[in-house]
Amino acid sequence: MAMRDLVTGGAACSVPGSSSSSNPLGSFANSLVGSASKTQGTYRELPVVGPSPHDGTSDFRPVDPLTNLPGSELDSQTNAQSSEFLQRVRAPSHGAFDGVWNDMHRPPPLHPSLAQGTQNQPSFDEFDQIFNQGIASNHQPTLDGPPQRVLASFLHSFVNSGRSGIPFQPASLPVLGLSEGDKHRIRNRSTILSRHIFANSSEDFITAQVNALLHSLEIDSNLQMKGPLRGRYPELEDYWNETQGALQPAAPHAVDRWVSEYNHHGPHENADSWAESFQQQHGANGWASEFEQEQSQLASMGELRGVNNANLAMEQSRMLAETLSRNNDPKFKNSKFLQFVSKMSRGELIVDDNQVKPTGVANDWADQFSRENSSFGGNAWADEFANEQVHQGPADEQWVNEFSKLHLQDWGDEFEQQANEGILGRGEADDWADNFLDEVWSVKRGSDSSKSVYVFSDLNPYVGHPDPLKEGQELFRKGLLSEAVLALEAEVLKNPENAEGWRLLGITHAENDDDQQAIASMMRAHEVDPTNLEVLLALGVSHTNELEQAAALKYLYGWLQHHPKYGTIAPPMQPENSLYHPDVIRMFNEAAQMSPEDADVHIVLGVLYNLSREYDKAISSFETALKLRSQDYSLWNKLGATQANSVQSADAILAYQQALDLKPNYVRAWANMGISYANQGMHEESIRYYVRALGMNPKADNAWQYLKISLSCASRSDMFEACDSRNLDLLQKEFPL
């Protein structure tokens, strides 16, 4: 049923919001073949694109309710298969066989669908005609009159033997005068057909049946199965060249015809039963091997000129992959084919010279891919399928093995899994691109952090406010940090030289858990007022948080140098890289001895010990400072963070709680709480705290990242999408604190 949905575009696999949701596979084939021929006319005839203007072609669709009649399933399935087969026979030009096949179906009670099939004869004829133009020389339709009818009933009995499951009895037939080419085709096609109608039977049985049939028709079943492809299939090659070579005038039309035919059958019972029997026969992986086989076939078929409409092809393959991944059949989900297509759609794999290669120029692989897939449209596909065993040489196996060992596989699998779990809600290619852009941006921000470019908000209601600094200070005091950021941004836009504006903005960002922006604003404050101690300390702290040790050390040393009381201890600024951490520690300890009641000195010492990861000393420095200044919430947070980093998470949570009691909207402390719970393996709790922090500052990127990790650790992948789309309402509802 999965395949049925896939082909018919059933609700289960439709892509919400996508215009092509009605039939992903159809539109996939559509774009591939359509782009190959670059013929506008194609689209008019495709049911997925719009209503068909041709009465003749719309008649072609079988009547749906037929498939639902009780007891008729088998009939319709078999007939569907055989009419599919019928097309194959007809398509390469055997006008003479059409009658045979139609006769074959007439004797039993006539199906409406078949009656329709005959009504559509004109379109077949047209197709045949077109086709014959290309390859006229090869065929000599010789069957007329009685032998044709004999052959029809003979073939009919062959088909019937599939339903009853009894072995097919060879019968003697009059001399039919079949040419080598005809025999060849009959052999190939009966092999295919039998695989469908005997799908439930063993391989041996199928082979026996086919051999019996072929024997009756005096076709050697073994001899001609061997030999090189070239020369054996002149008409096949012609067909290929025709479909692929855009230069030949007849080609596009032939392809279009075919596609419209295919699509008319595709969305209905025909394709369903095809797909079903195909799956039964080969398992889901049959698709994959078929697909792979196709590529190797193609490589040996010669150079086929591709198409340039790469973007469309990629888009379509992505949609196909997406559709496939929504499929509920686990067997299918894990199929190589799905993985293959999805990798293709992400551009991870390209196919080049009979080998799958990871990554490459998108256009290249898309060209290749569409070339491969054009064969979906041709009889060649069926023929290749029939010849699968024959051409499955050692080289191909090797190739397949190589493919399965490809390094990307595992990563691909995981991606696939994630996609199935719904992380990548909008489709993988989009997400890929988004991720990439995000990262480019964050990398840019990261590398700029030393130069610190401050990124202003886009829309700021405080621009034009008479006194944004005062407003900002007020908001900051109230703990509305995100609002305060906006007001302070308005202030520094108005007065770029206002060090206090920049400093408070930096503090606000730090409390809002955004160190990059904090550093950027503090750098501006530092430019305006290079000796501001609070700015120097804040820069030292922020750089420590960002693990930028050398920079942190420089600013903390600067703090000492510029301090009116302790400046004498510090020698004039040395070249940056010669700063020696133990020396700086020693000088601060001297300062602390000079005035043990100065909390600031202890705070800077605490930060310095954090830098050198002497956490015990850092903790005691902060504790000393807290005795002097117990109402400093940021000091409580510093103590907590230090304790957390020295894996005293339980103590840390107490310290954070102190900070939050003093300042309930302290985003950094909420986020730190989450980190502490996460580091203790209490992921459910950590999620609640992250969500709480994000509720106050949705721009805290770190918290989003940590939230996602915790969601994954807590096996809450169902919330990934909410996390990715930053859907706070949903998260807050799910994880209230």
Next chain:
Amino acid sequence: MALSSQLKTDALMEQMKLHLATDAGKELTKKIGLVYQINIGPKKIGVDEETYVVDLKKGEVTKGAYQGKPDCTFSFKDDDFVSVAMGKMNPQIAFLRGAMKIKGSLSAAQKFTPDIFPKPSKM
């Protein structure tokens, strides 16, 4: 105590070392049980690399090459490792962008996820 290394990674590794002694850390060794060697180039992969071994079998972090064969060896630039360990960058994307090189078992590489590293708290 001198700063032994200017690498950001060094700070994370130090924290990892402590983390592995906790209950959550011990859980990790039980869950993963693999040995990763991580080579960090300060500015570029393969240049002036420092080597760490995150041994999730024994639950320890050491500096210098592993005595024996690690399950998987990664190479990173300092910043990229921090991005991956802190969940800023998805390891798969890091790998595909060439920011992360892998040698060894791929199934081992797959278990190398951001959640094995403790997150640094901020002052």
